[in-house]
Structures are given as C-alpha cells and as structure tokens.
Amino acid sequence: MPRTVTATAPVVGARRPETRETGYSAAAAPAAAERDTPALPDIPDPSSVDTATAKELSRVLFVRLRALEEGTADYSYVRNSLVELNLGLVRFAASQFSHRHEPMEDIIQVGTVGLIKAINRFDPDRDVEFLTYALPTITGEIKRYFRDSSWAVHVPRRLQELRLRLAKAHDTLEQELNRAPTTRELADHLGLPEQEVVDGRVAANGYTAGTLETPGTADSDEDSPLERRVGVVDERFEQVEAVAALKPLMARLSARDRRILGLRFVDELTQSEIGERIGVSQMQVSRLLASALANLRQGLAEED
DSSP, X not given: OOSOOEESSOOSSOEETTEEEOSOOGGGHHHHHHHTOOOOOOOSOGGGOOHHHHHHHHHHHHHHHHHSOTTSHHHHHHHHHHHHHTHHHHHHHHXXXXXXXXXXXXXXXXXXXXXXXXXXXXXXXXXXOHHHHHHHHHHHHHHHHHHHHSOSSOOOHHHHHHHHHHHHHHHHHHHHHSSOOOHHHHHHHHXXXXXXXXXXXXXXXXXXXXXXXXXXXXXXXXXXXXXXXXXXXXXXXXXXXXXXXXXXXXXXXXXHHHHHHXXXXXXXXXXXXXXXXXXXXXXXXXHHHHHHHHHHHHHHHHHO
16 A cells, blocks of 8 residues: 555645645655555654644544554654644643743643643544644643642642632622622632631732842832841740749759859859869769759749
C-alpha cells in the first residue's frame, strides 16, 4: 500500500488526478508500497500549515492513530504530528491567562500536557470536532496548574474554590449595595455558614506572599526594607520572666544559700573559691548548691 493519504479537501502536498494528497513525497511511494506499511502523511513543517489544512490533517491522522499500535514508531510520529499541528490551540488557551504573573512559556508547557491528554482520549467516531473537545481540556489543565501550584501557601482545594466564589459574590453584592458586603451578607448570598466565609477569607491570604525586602511606601517616613521594621522576639524577655518568677523563691532561701548562689552564678567563682570565702569545704558547697537549686526548681514547678 502506498504511503499516501487521500483527503476530500485541499491539504499539504501535490495535486494528483482524482485525489489531493496531504504532504508526502510521491517518489517515496513505490518503496513504501514494497514495505506494505500503513499510509502516513509526511508533514515537513507543521507550523507553516494553515488552520483549515491542520483541521483536515488532524481528522486524517486521528483515523490513522486508531489503526496503529501504541508504542510503535508510526504511532509516535502520528501523535507528535497531531501535537505540533494543534499547538495553536495551546497558544490561544494560554493567552487567556496572560494577566497572570507566571511565565508564558510555563503556561504553554502545561497547556501542551492538556493537548496530549485530549489527543489520547479523543474518539474520532463521535460527531464532535477535535477543537470543541480539546480546548476545554487544555484550559482545564492550565486552571488546575494555577490552582495547585501558584498558591504561595498550600491550602485545601475546597478553600481554593471557595476563594473564587467569595470573590465573585463580593463583586456582585458590592454593585448591588454600593458598599462592601459584610460577612453575614456574603454567607446569606452563598448559602454558607458565616464561619466558612471567614475561613475562605483567611485562606485567600495564602494566595500571594510578600517579601521582607519590600521598601517602605512612598508616603511613609520609613523607607528601609520591611525586614528591618518587622518585630522580632527579644530573648531578654525570657530573662525578665525568669527573674520575676525566681525573686519570691529566692526570698524563701536562707541568707547563706543566697550568698552561695550569688558567688557561684553572679561572681562566677568555683566551688573551692566559694568554700574559702565562707569557711567550708568544697564538698559542702556542692551539697548546699544542689539543695538550693532543688528548692528553686520545685518552687517553679509548683507555680506552673
């Protein structure tokens, strides 16, 4: 069988009597006939094919694809040709998301994945144009990408979808009321509990994230980066709390125990030096320190 495709409408290739052939080399037909392989069109440059021709070629290629075994070279050739012929659908779908901050190349790559899925699932026997079937699949793949990958903080899908519903409801009610709607009004409009509306609004904060390197606003006296103006935990607060908790417990200790603790932890003397100061052995200082610290720990535990 010759490696030719006979179509009912003009396609890529030379004109022959009775038929119009779609982008193939007539000189290669005899050799192909000897091999008795399935007829496959040759498309040197799919990007140069016009829309009408791409549509007709796609129809022919889908018929051929069904007759080929998956995993073979011919199957890969036909499917790759379908992808290249219909990349215009991907570019069209991607253009609908040009307002997003994602690079257009990334969106086109995701849309191409959707195109491949549409090609794998399309049934040419159904009375449906491939364009009608593929475009929603491509668009859905891109939307799924934004839903799952573009959030700065991962939140459940339920809250992601609720964010979109809240945004639409907010715009609708704002036009009707000439003011921003309240939480109760949004809940009544959507038929949801107020707490769920609150959860949706909180989740919306995770869609984008700022940067600590953001400079001050134009009308602000402070133009240093945000990271220099954000409050931090001061470790000395813990010291203040510790001193406040220990002060009444220290008052309960004997004068000698307080002096030993002062010499050890304030003056930072060794146990031998403390013994020389108060006239006792190093072993006695060790026992006195252990006893005093045990009393303090017990007092802190009782307060907790």
